[in-house]
Amino acid sequence: MSDFFTAEWMARYADEWNKEPGLSDELAKIDFTSTIGYGFPDDSEPKGVLVVENGKATVAGSYEGQTLNWDIRATPEQWEKWMKKPPGMTGLGLAFTTGKIKFKVGDYGSMLKDPRMAGPFIKSFTVMGRV
Secondary structure, eight states: OOOTTSHHHHHHHHHHHHHOIIIIIHHHHTTOOEEEEEEOTTSSSOSEEEEEETTEEEEEEEOOSOOOSEEEEOOHHHHHHHHHSOOOHHHHHHHHHTTSSEEEESOHHHHHHOHHHHHHHHHHHHHHTTO
């Protein structure tokens, strides 16, 4: 299994998140604050967690029982594929309907219907590829 979502990986992800205006600045405009878990479908809990306050990543590390607003899961192979070539809106919608991405917590449908959130969500995959 990959080293995706380890404490060290999450810290680098947070740094890259905050450097990307298409992500952090756009989410700041809507006062986006959430605790996001990342992991793999068969695990009982996410591996990594990112706390975002007003668009900026403020805490990143291993999941330690935090209450999540979002819990996003995919296989290591799928995460790696998206990190190399981030999905667009169509690809992400297809991944959701085919089960390649799962939201154990969070309302995927409402997020995609709000372009102020959907665009930055897509951008988060680009940022993952920089880690």
